[in-house]
Amino acid sequence: MNGLAYLFLPFQQPLLIVLVAIGVFAGIYIGAIPGLSGTMAVSLLVPFTFGWETNPAIVLMIGIFSGVVYGGSRSAILLNIPGAPAAVATSFDGYPLAKKGLAGEAIGIATVQSVFGGIIGVIALAFFAPVVTKVALKFAPRDYLLLSFMGMMLVGSLGSKSISRGLVTAAMGVLLGTVGMDPISAQHRFTFGNTYLLSGIDYVTAMIGLFGVSEALVQIKDLSIEPVKQKADRIVPSFSSIKKYLPLTIRSSIVGVIVGALPGAGGDIAALLTYDQAKRTVKNPEVPFGEGAVEGVVAPESANNAAIGGAFIPMLTMGIPGDSVTAVMLGALFIHGLHPGPMLMVETPHLFYLIVSSLALSNIFLLIFGLTGIKVFTKLIEIPKGRLLPIIIMLSVVGSYAVNNNLYDVFWMVAFGIIGYLFKQYDYPVGPMVLGIILADIIETNYRRSVISAGSILKFIGGIFTSPLSMFLLSIIIFSLLVQTEWYKRWRSKRDLKRYKQD
C-alpha cells in the first residue's frame, strides 16, 4: 500500500508535474532535431540540476527522456532524418507516408501508439522491478562485478564495429575512473604529480565532452543536409484506426520492454527488431512495408517507447543501465547521493514509485504535446545546424563549469570532446567509456571485496564456478563474447544460406 501512496507523490507537489511537462515538451523538440540525442540532452542537464533536490531533477530528466524517444519520430517522418537512433525504423515507412501527403496521419498514429507502448513499459516496470529486486538482493559482490562487466560488454558490442573496440573503450573508461587517490590505501593512481587529478576525473565533465561536444563536432561535417518540407494536417487519428493497430502495438510493446530491459539494448534495437517482426507477421498491410505501411510506423514507435520502462528495470534494481541515457541517469542518481541497485527500493522506495509515476505522467503529456502545435513544430525543426551546434557547444561549456565552478573542468570537457570525436571517427564506441567511468567505483569495490572475502584470487574464481547465479552471469558474458567472434558469424551465415537454399 505504501508503494501506491508514493505513486501519487507528484500530485502532492504540483511542481513535479510541471517539470515532467516541461521535460516532455523540451524532449520532443530536442529529439526531433537531428543530431541532438537524448543522451546529449540528459548529460547536459545533469550539471544544471546538480544543486536541485533529487525529485525535481529526476522527474525533469525522465520527462526529457520520454520526449526525446518520441520526438525522434517527428523528423523521421517529416524530413526522413531520424532525430534519434530509436526512430531509424520509423523513417522506413513514415517518410513514404509523408511523401503521399499523409504526414499528419503518420504523426498522429505514431503519437497514440507511442503512448500505448510507453504505458505498457511503465506497467512492466512497476510489476517486474520489485521481483527483480528480490532476486538481486541475493547477489554477492562477485555477481555485481560480473553484472557490471556484462553491462559494459553489451553496451560495447551493440552498435559497435566489433566487440573488441567496445571492450577497449570500456576498459579505458574504468581505468579513467581509477585515476586519483585510492579510497582504501590513499595511494595515487595515474595522477603524474598533477594535484587536480587527485580527486579523480569528474564523470559529468567526461560525459558532456564525450556525448555533447564530440557529437557537435561530428555533426559539423554534415551541415549541408537540407530538410525537405512536408505538409502535416489532420493529426488526430480516428478511434477505428487506433483500435485496428492495437494488437500490433501490444505485441511490439512487449518485445520493446524485454529488449529495453536487456543491459545495452535500448529503444533503437527494440524498434528495428519489432519493425522486422511486423514485416514478417502482418499478413496483409494496406501498402507494402517500405512504401508507407502504417504498421511500419506503429511497431517501432510503440516498441521504442515501451523500451524506456524496460531500460529502467536493470538500472533501478541492479544498478546496470539498460542503455546510454539510463547510464547518464545512473550517474545523475550517484550525484544526488543515491545508489541504484536492490537497496534503492529498500532504502528509498519513494524514488522508485516517483520514477514510475513520472513515466506514466510523461506519457499523458506526450499525448497532449504530440497531438498539438504541429505547425510551429515543423518550423522549429528546420533551424539550421550551423546555428544550433555553436549553442550546444556553449551549453557544454556552461554545463561543465557548473559541476565544480572550475574553468579547469571546461578544458577537460574539451579534451574529452576531442577524444570522443576521434573515437567516433574511427568506430570506437564512447558509450562503454562513459559507463566504465561511472561504474569504476562499483567494479573496484566489488572486486576487492570479493577477493578479500574469498581469501585469494583463485578462490574468488573458484567461487564463480560454485555459485549457480555467478555461473549464469558468466555464461551470458561468454555467450555474448562468442556470438561476436568471426567463427560464430561465419557459422551463422553458412546456416542462413543453407536455410535460404532449402526454402
Added chain:
Amino acid sequence: MSENHKPSEKGFSAILLIIGILALIESVKMFKKEPTSSSFGALPLFLSSIVVIFMLKILIFENKKSDQVKKLYNLKDLVDSVVRYILHKDIVMVFLLLIVYCFMLVFGLGFEFSSTIFLITSMTYLMKGQIIKNAIYTGLAMAFILIVFKTIFQVILP
C-alpha cells in the same frame, strides 16, 4: 572489415595501443608497491592488460588495408587523406573558436561578452554569412541562458 577502412585507422589504433602500454607500465609500477590481488594496482593492471591485448587484436585482425588505401603509399597523399578525414576545416575552425572562447573566460572577459562573440563568430562562419540573423539567434540563445539557467536554475555561469 577492410572495405570500411578509414584513413590512418591503423595509426589511430597504434596510438591507443601506445596509451595502453603506458598505462600497463604505470600499473605494473603500482602493483609492485603492493603485489596482492586486492591491492590498489590490481584492477588497473588487469584493465590495462585488456586494453593492450585487444588493441593488438584490432591492429592485427581488423585493420587490414583496402586496395584503395594501399594505393596511398605516397606520404603526402596519406597525410592529405587523414587531414581531410579528421581535420575537416570547419571542425578545426570551430575547435579553434572554442579554445579562444575558453581562454576569454580564463582571462576574465566575462561570460556574456565571451559567449556572444563565440556564438556570432561560429554561426557566421558555419552559415557563411547572414550576420543579422545570427545576431538575432545569439541574442535569443543568450537571453534563454540568462533567464533559464542563471535566474531560474540559479546556475553559476563561468
